[in-house]
Amino acid sequence: MDTALHAPVIARPPPSRTAGPLAWLRANLFGGWKSTLATIVIAVVIARLLPDLYGWGVARSVTQPDNAACRALEHSGACWGVIAEKYRLILFGRYPFAEQWRPLVATLLMVAMLVASCTRVLWSRWLAVAWLAVLAVFFVLMRGGIAGLTPVETARWGGVPLTMLLSTLSIAAAFPIAILVALGRRSHLPAIRTLCVVYVELIRGVPLISVLFMASFMFPLFIPPGISVDVLVRVLVGITLFAAAYLAEVVRGGLQAVPKGQLEAAAAMGLTYWQTQRKIVLPQALRMVVPSIMNSFISTFKDTSLVTIVSLYDLTGSLALALGGDANWRQFYLEGYLFIAAIYWMFCFAMSRYSQWVERHLNVGNKR
Amino acid sequence: MSETIIAFEKVSKWYGEFHALRDIDLSIARGERVVICGPSGSGKSTLIRCINALEEYQEGRLTVDGVEIKDDVKAIETVRKNVGMVFQQFNLFPHLTVLENLTLAPMWVGRVPKKEADERAMAQLARVRIAEQAGKYPLQLSGGQQQRVAIARSLCMTPKIMLFDEPTSALDPEMIKEVLDVMIELAGLGITMLCVTHEMGFARSVADRVIFMDQGQIVEQNTPAEFFAHPKSERTRDFLSKILSH
Numbered sequence: 001m002d003t004a005l006h007a008p009v010i011a012r013p014p015p016s017r018t019a020g021p022l023a024w025l026r027a028n029l030f031g032g033w034k035s036t037l038a039t040i041v042i043a044v045v046i047a048r049l050l051p052d053l054y055g056w057g058v059a060r061s062v063t064q065p066d067n068a069a070c071r072a073l074e075h076s077g078a079c080w081g082v083i084a085e086k087y088r089l090i091l092f093g094r095y096p097f098a099e100q101w102r103p104l105v106a107t108l109l110m111v112a113m114l115v116a117s118c119t120r121v122l123w124s125r126w127l128a129v130a131w132l133a134v135l136a137v138f139f140v141l142m143r144g145g146i147a148g149l150t151p152v153e154t155a156r157w158g159g160v161p162l163t164m165l166l167s168t169l170s171i172a173a174a175f176p177i178a179i180l181v182a183l184g185r186r187s188h189l190p191a192i193r194t195l196c197v198v199y200v201e202l203i204r205g206v207p208l209i210s211v212l213f214m215a216s217f218m219f220p221l222f223i224p225p226g227i228s229v230d231v232l233v234r235v236l237v238g239i240t241l242f243a244a245a246y247l248a249e250v251v252r253g254g255l256q257a258v259p260k261g262q263l264e265a266a267a268a269m270g271l272t273y274w275q276t277q278r279k280i281v282l283p284q285a286l287r288m289v290v291p292s293i294m295n296s297f298i299s300t301f302k303d304t305s306l307v308t309i310v311s312l313y314d315l316t317g318s319l320a321l322a323l324g325g326d327a328n329w330r331q332f333y334l335e336g337y338l339f340i341a342a343i344y345w346m347f348c349f350a351m352s353r354y355s356q357w358v359e360r361h362l363n364v365g366n367k368r
Numbered sequence: 369m370s371e372t373i374i375a376f377e378k379v380s381k382w383y384g385e386f387h388a389l390r391d392i393d394l395s396i397a398r399g400e401r402v403v404i405c406g407p408s409g410s411g412k413s414t415l416i417r418c419i420n421a422l423e424e425y426q427e428g429r430l431t432v433d434g435v436e437i438k439d440d441v442k443a444i445e446t447v448r449k450n451v452g453m454v455f456q457q458f459n460l461f462p463h464l465t466v467l468e469n470l471t472l473a474p475m476w477v478g479r480v481p482k483k484e485a486d487e488r489a490m491a492q493l494a495r496v497r498i499a500e501q502a503g504k505y506p507l508q509l510s511g512g513q514q515q516r517v518a519i520a521r522s523l524c525m526t527p528k529i530m531l532f533d534e535p536t537s538a539l540d541p542e543m544i545k546e547v548l549d550v551m552i553e554l555a556g557l558g559i560t561m562l563c564v565t566h567e568m569g570f571a572r573s574v575a576d577r578v579i580f581m582d583q584g585q586i587v588e589q590n591t592p593a594e595f596f597a598h599p600k601s602e603r604t605r606d607f608l609s610k611i612l613s614h
Contacts (some may be wrong), residue, residue: 072400227606250490259457259459261455261459262459262461263452264422264455264459265455265459265460265461266461267420267421267448268420268422268423268448268451268453269448269472269473269477269521269522269525270445270448270473270477270525271472271473271476271477272445272447275477279476280461280471282465284461284462284463287463
C-alpha cells in the first residue's frame, strides 16, 4: 500500500468546452458514422420535401379570394383564397354577420384574461373578480338583449369564441371537481370512495361523443317539462364531467406519489384532513403531475371540436359549415383545415410553453 | 416520581394477524425521559406511535395527559397539539422553506398570528443552531441539519411530550452527534421525552429509564446505570452484547 503523505488537490473549475460552430457541428451532427449517416439522411429528406412544400404553399399559391384562379390551379398550389373568402364564417360560425364585432371583442377580452391569469404578478383576489366581470361582459356581448344589443341565441354562437368558452369553462370547472374526486377515491369512507370510483369508471368507459349525445338529447327527457336548460350549458356540463374524470386519475397519480411520511408528519402536528390536503399533499402532488395535467387540458381543448355532432358550431364545426355550404369553395377543404389547425396549434403550443414555465417555477424546492 | 402523563393499560395492537403490542402496561411520569430499545420488529416504534394516534390499538386503554385515545377525532386532535414527534426520515415538507415548515402548525393549528409564529420559529431555529438556514428549502440542507429543523418544528408547538422515532438512524456518523447534542439540551427543558434509539451513550447520559422491548412486550426496564450494569433477562444481555460489542 502507498503510505506516502497525502498531497491535497485544490478544487478547480471544469475544463471549458471546445468552443466555436465547427466544434459544435462535429460534436452534434457528425460525431461518428451513425450520427453522420443520420444527419445526411435527414438532410436529403428535407431537401426533397422542402421545394415541393414551398412550391405548393407559397410559389404557386393563390392568396386572393378568386375562385376561378383557385380552380385553375387544380390543386398544384394552395388556394389560400378560400380563407380570405370565408374567414369570418370560420372564426365566428353562424353568428349574425353584421354583429360579428361582438364575438371578436368577447374573444379578445377572454384571451387577455387568460394571458393575465398566467402572469404571476397579477395573481391576487382581483383576478377572480376580473374573471367574473369578463365572463359577464362575454355573455352580454355574445347573447345581447340588453344595452341595445340585438339578442343572439346560443345556438348561433360559433367559431373561436365558442371553442374558447367551452374549453375555458370546462377546464376551470373540471379541475376542482377532479381534485375532489381524486381525494374521494382515497377516502376512508366507503360510500364516498365507491361513488368516486363509479363516476370515474363510468365516464372513462364511454366516448365523449356519447356523453355529448346524452347531454344534448337524453338529459331533457329526465327533467320536468317546462324547465329547459340551454343546450350550451348541457354540453358544457358534459365536457366538464368527462374532463374531470380523466383529470381525477392524473391527480390521483400525484397524490399517490406523496410519501406516507408527509401525511404522518402533518397528522402528528395536529393538522386536520383538509389542512393536510391543502397545505401539504396537494401542493406536492400537483407539481409532480404538471405535465400530465397540461396534457389533459390540451386534450379537453381539442375535444371541444366534438360538439359539432350536437349541432354546436365551434371552430371545427364552423369550418365544415363554411365550406360544406358552398360548392365553389368546397374542394379547398385542405387549406381550410390547415388554417384551423394553425389556430389550434397556437393555443396548444402556448399552453405547453406555459406548463414548462410552471414546472420550472415550482421546482425551486427540489434544487440543491 | 410525580404525576403520570402517559398510561398504557393492557394495550394490544395487531397488524392483521400479527400481534405487535401484547398487553402493554406502562406509565410515564411528567418530565420523565425514557429511552426505548430493542431488536427491529419488537414493537418499539408502534408503541410510541400509539401515543399520538398514528397507530390505533385494538384492546386496552391509553391515556395521554388526561385524554383517552380512542376513535374520537377531537380527542386525537387535542393530544396531537401537545405531542411533538421527530421521525427517522425527518419528514420535512420539501415544498416549504425551513421557516414555513416551522410556522405551518402554529399558524393553522394553534391560530397564532404570522408575526408571532415567525418569531417563535426563529427562536427555535436559534436553539438548534440553524437560524441562518431559515430561508432555504429542506433538500438544500444536510441530513443532520434537516433533523435539527424537524426537532425545532416540533418545539414550535410547545409540546408537553416529545416522541423521537429513531432520530439518528438515517444519519451519517458525522451528523449523529449534532442531533444528539440538541436532544441532550432538550432533556434539560423538562419536556417528557420518549426516544426510540440505539444510541446507548445518549441513554446513559440523559435517560431516567431505559425500556427494552422484544416481541411486542416490555421485557425489562430500569435506570440506565442498572440496565447496562446488571441486565436481568437473558434476552437483554444477548441484545446488549450485540449492540455494544463494536
